[in-house]
Every structure is written in structure tokens, then in C-alpha cells.
Amino acid sequence: MRRPARVFVHLAAGVSGVCFVIAVGIWIASYGSRYTLIVGSLRSNRTFSVSRGEASVDSVTLHGELARTMSSDDESRWKKDLPDDPGFDPETVAGFRFHRINAEDVTGFSLSFPIPVVAALFALLPLADVLMIRRRRRRGRRLAAGLCVRCGYDLRASRDRCPECGTVPTAQPATPGGAGG
Numbered sequence: 001m002r003r004p005a006r007v008f009v010h011l012a013a014g015v016s017g018v019c020f021v022i023a024v025g026i027w028i029a030s031y032g033s034r035y036t037l038i039v040g041s042l043r044s045n046r047t048f049s050v051s052r053g054e055a056s057v058d059s060v061t062l063h064g065e066l067a068r069t070m071s072s073d074d075e076s077r078w079k080k081d082l083p084d085d086p087g088f089d090p091e092t093v094a095g096f097r098f099h100r101i102n103a104e105d106v107t108g109f110s111l112s113f114p115i116p117v118v119a120a121l122f123a124l125l126p127l128a129d130v131l132m133i134r135r136r137r138r139r140g141r142r143l144a145a146g147l148c149v150r151c152g153y154d155l156r157a158s159r160d161r162c163p164e165c166g167t168v169p170t171a172q173p174a175t176p177g178g179a180g181g
């Protein structure tokens with residue numbers, strides 16, 4: 001990978017790592033309280049909430065007579081209260097739940113998912129980055145020591161091709177006496 005691309009991957013992995021820590025913090029906090037962010041008006045709003053390890057996104061829009069009785073003024077706000085009672089929801093499949101609200105005077109949807117799933121997704125890029133760094137370091141060490149970069153076989157006697165795994169070295173190791181390769 002080219003160097004600017006590597007820097008970008010490191011930065012993205014860093015941001016992803018911070019998001020992972022935040023997600024884990026929200027996950028833990030969601031067992032102590034239910035946190036809700038409501039964006040929009042009484043007539044049409046989006047609700048983002050966390051409670052007992054579960055995150056939910058709810059979208060509700062009122063129509064007709066019901067909508068006329070409600071304010072359309074933006075009333076975005078934070079709420080913090082007791083977490084939901086633990087209970088069994090038959091609609092939940094592996095921690096995920098989705099349903100549409102499609103009534104005459106109210107439409108929208110409700111989506112719920114486990115917060116650890118989000119945390120795990122944010123962990124993927126930092127983990128991949130760490131593995132990539134380790135792999136590159138090992139490759140550098142093996143090249144410097146005159147070993148096959150793939151399997152670690154000693155190539156000082158056979159430089160053209162690894163007799164163990166068949167890898168053809170792409171760069172010559174910088175060992176004393178290795179000049180002219």
C-alpha cells in the first residue's frame with residue numbers, strides 16, 4: 001500500500017477506535033439509564049434512544065386531524081430516565097427488530113439493534129490496521145535477516161526462490177555481502 005493510503009487508513013482506524021470506545025461507553029451507560037434524543041416536532045420526529053444494551057431509531061409522522069392538533073414547532077431535546085424493563089419481545093430476532101407503522105393518521109418505522117454489534121463494527125478497522133502493521137514489521141524483520149517474507153525459511157543460500165514455499169523474493173535483503181543481487 002502506498003504511504004498516503006497507509007496514513008489515511010491509520011487515521012480512519014483512529015477515528016473508528018474512538019467511536020468504538022464511545023459505543024462501549026454508551027453500551028455500559030444504557031444499563032443505568034435510558035437516554036433519548038428527540039429531533040423534530042410533535043407532528044413529525046425522529047427518536048434515537050439507548051436502553052439496556054439496545055439502541056433504537058423511531059420515526060413518527062402524524063397525518064390528518066391528529067397532525068392539525070399537534071405543534072409543528074421544532075422541539076428537539078434530550079431525555080434521561082430509567083431504563084426499560086427487561087422483557088421478551090417476540091418481534092426481536094437476534095437482538096434486531098424492525099417494524100413499519102402504517103396507520104391512517106400515523107406513519108413511520110421503529111428499528112432496534114444491539115449496541116455491541118455497533119461497537120464490534122467500529123473495532124474491525126483498528127484490528128485490521130494493527131494486524132497490517134504487525135505483518136509489515138515481520139516482513140521487514142525477515143527481509144533484513146535474509147529470511148523468506150512468507151514462511152521465514154532461511155534464504156541466504158537460495159536467493160531466487162524459497163525452497164520451502166516457493167515465494168520469489170521481490171526485494172533483496174540488506175545483509176552484509178548481499179551486494180550485486
Ligand SMILES: [Zn+2]
Nearest residue numbers: 148151162165
Ligand atoms: Zn518461504
